[in-house]
Amino acid sequence: MSRTFTMGDLKHRLQERQHKMTPQRQTVLQVFLDHPGKHLSAEDVHGMLRDSHSEIGLATVYRSLELLSELGILQKMEFGDGCSRYEVNTTNPSEHHHHHLICTKCGRVTEFEDDLLDDLEEDIRRKIGFKVENHQVKFYGICKECQQSVEG
Template sequence: MMSEQIHIIKRKMFDQGYKLTPQRAAIIRVLLDHSDIPISAEDIFMVFKGKLHKMGLATVYRTLELFCEMNIIHKVNVEAGMARYTMSNIQNDSYSHEQLICTACGRKKKVKVDWVKPLEKRIESELGFTITDYQLDIMGLFTTCSGKGCIKKKVSTPSRLSVPSL
């Protein structure tokens, strides 16, 4: 499944005039491996520190910004001042993204809300604005995290990560 997702991303990048370099593919693999929680650029960088000599923190940030622009990933703010990233639904090119994000542990849960479509139509008719993409991140605490039952997740980094050959 991961190779299928990488193939879709490679095609999407090619269609927009970009290449899926080994560094970009490696970043995608980390994001796919950690798709259950938003991950920071620093967390991604730490996976590669000492393993890929040409992968600097600036490269990670530039790549994440490119992926955001291409709607491959989404930027979310889980903690004040800390941007984290999560994969978009690349197999379904629809643009609705609604999710609950726990501010204690970073866990996310995709949800479908039925009141967004009427709002979208109202924005279009009243403001003359056609929505092409949106993301609704609802920040808060899951019941299990509001008490002592929360076990804060930490991003686990794979002990060995190889750059895929594409």
């Protein structure tokens, strides 16, 4: 199950991987802590930092996001629109990530916590001998709000 992290938790995770919590990394991570459950692109993060009068450049944001995702602190996701988005990786490594529901009209991304593929993974292990360690599922469709706006 997912949990909430503090800046201290994230600093510890960086130090475990022999990296320092630089002021820039801390500022970037704070954006994610301030917007839990959001799937933010580098441009989103940079815009939020710029709005709060931060001097961190877009290139620094990109480097920070890439490093933090390589270290498993952030989870990098692709939703089929050519833009990488990130969120704090709150899952236990021995458990699966949540799934994403992506609206093809408004682009809203909703998280879905139920893991529907446990039986399929067991079937794959039994029949093929392949042990699935993790998976990502993305469902594309039209969210309730967009459906209502078309009907209304």
